[in-house]
Amino acid sequence: MxxxxxxxxxxxxxAKRWRLHRLPNVDRKRRMIAYGLSLLIWFILVGAGLAxxxxxxxxxxxxxxxxxxxxxxxxxxxxTLAAPLxxxxxxxxxxxxxxxxxxxxxxxxxxxAWAAAGVGLFLPEGPAWFMLTLMAAAAAIAGAIWxxxxxxxxxxxGISEIITTLLLSFVASFLVYYLAAGPWRDPVVPTQAAxxxxxxxxxxxxxxxxxxxxxxxxxxxxxxLFLNYSKWGYEVIIAGANRDVAVYAGxxxxxxxxxVMLISGLLAGLAGMIELTGVVHRLQGGIxxxxxxxxxxxxxxxxxxxxxxxxxxxxxxxxxxxxVSLQTQGxxxxxxxxxxxxxxxxxxxAEAAARFSFRRVATS
Amino acid sequence: xxxxxxxxxxxxxxxxxxxxxxxxxxxxxxxxxxxxxAVNLDIRPGEVHALLGxxxxxxxxxxxxxxxxxxxxxxxxxxxxxxxxxxxxxxxxAAGVGMVHQxxxxxxxxxxxxxxxxxxxxTPLVVSRAILRRRTEDLEQRYSLKVSPEAxxxxxxxxxxxxxxxxxxxxxGAKLLILDEPTAVLTTEEARxxxxxxxxxxxxxxxxxxxxxxxxEVLDISDxxxxxxxxxxxxxxxxADADHKMLANLxxxxxxxxxxxxxxxxxxxxVIALRRVTTASEQGVCGLDHIDLTLYSGEILGVAxxxxxxxxxxxxxxxxxxxxxxxxxDIAGADVTRSDARVFVEAGxxxxxxxxxxxxxxxxxxxxxxxxxxxxPKAPLSFGPWLRxxxxxxxxxxxxxxxxxxAPSVTMPIRNLSGGNQQRFVVAxxxxxxxRALIAAYPTRGLDIAATETVRxxxxxxxxxxxxxxxxxxxxxxxxxxADRLIVLYGGRxxxxxxxxxxxDDLGMLMGGRVDDRN
Numbered sequence: 046m047x048x049x050x051x052x053x054x055x056x057x058x059x060a061k062r063w064r065l066h067r068l069p070n071v072d073r074k075r076r077m078i079a080y081g082l083s084l085l086i087w088f089i090l091v092g093a094g095l096a097x098x099x100x101x102x103x104x105x106x107x108x109x110x111x112x113x114x115x116x117x118x119x120x121x122x123x124x125t126l127a128a129p130l131x132x133x134x135x136x137x138x139x140x141x142x143x144x145x146x147x148x149x150x151x152x153x154x155x156x157x158a159w160a161a162a163g164v165g166l167f168l169p170e171g172p173a174w175f176m177l178t179l180m181a182a183a184a185a186i187a188g189a190i191w192x193x194x195x196x197x198x199x200x201x202x203g204i205s206e207i208i209t210t211l212l213l214s215f216v217a218s219f220l221v222y223y224l225a226a227g228p229w230r231d232p233v234v235p236t237q238a239a240x241x242x243x244x245x246x247x248x249x250x251x252x253x254x255x256x257x258x259x260x261x262x263x264x265x266x267x268x269x270l271f272l273n274y275s276k277w278g279y280e281v282i283i284a285g286a287n288r289d290v291a292v293y294a295g296x297x298x299x300x301x302x303x304x305v306m307l308i309s310g311l312l313a314g315l316a317g318m319i320e321l322t323g324v325v326h327r328l329q330g331g332i333x334x335x336x337x338x339x340x341x342x343x344x345x346x347x348x349x350x351x352x353x354x355x356x357x358x359x360x361x362x363x364x365x366x367x368x369v370s371l372q373t374q375g376x377x378x379x380x381x382x383x384x385x386x387x388x389x390x391x392x393x394x395a396e397a398a399a400r401f402s403f404r405r406v407a408t409s
Numbered sequence: 410x411x412x413x414x415x416x417x418x419x420x421x422x423x424x425x426x427x428x429x430x431x432x433x434x435x436x437x438x439x440x441x442x443x444x445x446x447a448v449n450l451d452i453r454p455g456e457v458h459a460l461l462g463x464x465x466x467x468x469x470x471x472x473x474x475x476x477x478x479x480x481x482x483x484x485x486x487x488x489x490x491x492x493x494x495x496x497x498x499x500x501x502x503a504a505g506v507g508m509v510h511q512x513x514x515x516x517x518x519x520x521x522x523x524x525x526x527x528x529x530x531x532t533p534l535v536v537s538r539a540i541l542r543r544r545t546e547d548l549e550q551r552y553s554l555k556v557s558p559e560a561x562x563x564x565x566x567x568x569x570x571x572x573x574x575x576x577x578x579x580x581x582g583a584k585l586l587i588l589d590e591p592t593a594v595l596t597t598e599e600a601r602x603x604x605x606x607x608x609x610x611x612x613x614x615x616x617x618x619x620x621x622x623x624x625x626e627v628l629d630i631s632d633x634x635x636x637x638x639x640x641x642x643x644x645x646x647x648x649a650d651a652d653h654k655m656l657a658n659l660x661x662x663x664x665x666x667x668x669x670x671x672x673x674x675x676x677x678x679x680v681i682a683l684r685r686v687t688t689a690s691e692q693g694v695c696g697l698d699h700i701d702l703t704l705y706s707g708e709i710l711g712v713a714x715x716x717x718x719x720x721x722x723x724x725x726x727x728x729x730x731x732x733x734x735x736x737x738x739d740i741a742g743a744d745v746t747r748s749d750a751r752v753f754v755e756a757g758x759x760x761x762x763x764x765x766x767x768x769x770x771x772x773x774x775x776x777x778x779x780x781x782x783x784x785x786p787k788a789p790l791s792f793g794p795w796l797r798x799x800x801x802x803x804x805x806x807x808x809x810x811x812x813x814x815x816a817p818s819v820t821m822p823i824r825n826l827s828g829g830n831q832q833r834f835v836v837a838x839x840x841x842x843x844x845r846a847l848i849a850a851y852p853t854r855g856l857d858i859a860a861t862e863t864v865r866x867x868x869x870x871x872x873x874x875x876x877x878x879x880x881x882x883x884x885x886x887x888x889x890x891x892a893d894r895l896i897v898l899y900g901g902r903x904x905x906x907x908x909x910x911x912x913x914d915d916l917g918m919l920m921g922g923r924v925d926d927r928n
Binding site (some may be wrong): 066274275276277278279282283286287289290292293294295296297 | 439729730749750751752753754760762767768769770771772773774778781782783785786791794795796798
């Protein structure tokens, strides 16, 4: 019956073949290599694309580098852009730790800028350091207040914070448009839909960038310390990973959710103050420059890690800066957006690819 | 065992028919693990072939290779004597190999008929409810398997869902049906029904591979039994020639010592007391109904009863997860009725929850983070508001050692551990906390013999150290061998309380709700 004799079927000398397999754990080094490679691939793709469209690739590359990191002006621009991005990125990342999506960084940013502007415009004059501290505090508190309703709704009623934070963003944004164009409008230059110039400015650092970058990095460092090394941070992470386990361990989940969301709003609000006193100096519509929204992809690419947020935000700042410089060199806004999107996509792909590895195995 | 290794078993009817399916020299390894090494297996037409082995013995990997989910690193598969290569599950299905997974692959919101026709080559292009029903009825008839074509899956019991899975496999032309721990999710009655279905299928010429680690049912249903251990085939034996002891020894690799450690006499003091405790009932599940219960130090209290009679509520009430709506709880004289889980842990109450993956461990977090879950608020794991990383590392290493779990890294997510190892991990963690009492819900469910043994001896050791232990189990044998005292829950009440010596019939009647007239 058996058509084939059994010795024929015994495995012949095993042939070696490459096989893809999934790693149980991805270490930092591997991930860094993946990011490095994704950058390289991006450079090649963008370079090739620009070359095909007969842009002067070399020129563009040189100018892009000098516009971001290669010159002191460029570096200063990059750091100035990075400051609010680090804060809004951290705002989203800290909420991610407890499984919450704060989509409304824009709103908290606006409301924070509004509160800081109010302090700067209407309180009696004082020494700059004092007034700036007051404005920062007002902005942080305002940012936190702007997320109180979503936080309580989420913690006690289970209302999706994704929707509430997002919708409140529009409210804050329109509120600022209304004030800047209406009641708070600059009486001296009424043609501009903005408030009067706020006299208090964040002090400049040596190279021309303002203090905001240090405030942002400091805030993120303190937060990271608490999240990673305190009991509170541990409880947040447990509650974010598995609610049932948090209940089992006796962790007060609702309190932690509210605390984390308030901190999240506070960070975004502070970003609003930094942008106001460091760059724009007037409250005006569109002051957020999308920083609040950009916090979301920054935190997502950083995988919720705060160190990651600082790095990725810096990276986004470079990217935004390159975008501006590319536009001055004849690329359309859409091409710039496309190029930025491509990078995000490649990074996300690299992140996934880092989980896999090739291995040589014997096959039949 | 060497003589069994090479034993050639004649086919039951003595004929020289080629096996329906044969696997030769199968090797498969994963990072750090050899899942299968040189495994041979042959399945004859019309037989029930049991695949027996502990968790992690390589049963699932071998079957995943046979169904085309994994490709072997080496070895060949023959169907009807012809070598085949399954590159994807569809290849295996086309060759007549069907599998019913332990966790069913059905769309909950779809009806039985819809599930049967989902991704089915023979599903007509245009379908209607009526067409699907008619086709399903035809299938029911062809394979004499009753299902309810129009019922949505979520309405069905586990046994009924399993029948849908079996019918799905048969309708796709399966001649060999692989059942992965099919009775794990079934009640006794449903299991009996399944066995009837299996016998009928084999009578019709189908073959069945029956994966299990329950010796009773393996001996009951199968014609031949292949035992795997650590990825290797240890033996294939005729069920008729096998008995419990022999199979257990083959599985574990050493003689298994049966239970019954005698308890030392220690002072018996009340540890936790429930007085007239009532909990809210939800969605048809009854809560506790005015329960009076005291757990004593140095005693194992067994809780018997059919699942759903208040077991979950009882264990949650005793660990602070479910505050009672009426009545009071006290621990060593202090009232804790309104306290949360943290207070219970600090009072020395450990808890092995009924569903460890859902509420005992955070699957995506590291071993270290899961290890310190119960003790992080205290020194040495923390200092003021700060956690101490070094102390945590020492702690997790010690815990893994006690739990007898080998892990490549303490930073890897705990979901990378096998189910048995996760349970050992939880048991070790909770044992540390349980200085007064341990509430263990189904502590050995889903565990293999070796892991069951370690868990049981941990419970006994705790009892001997003077801790009050409560074990909830649906396995009466386990309760009888462990418990010093036994209560039976029925409808949220303690319907009876018994001391050894036990009378099984009496306990069975209590579990069925027959009123206790002895007390």
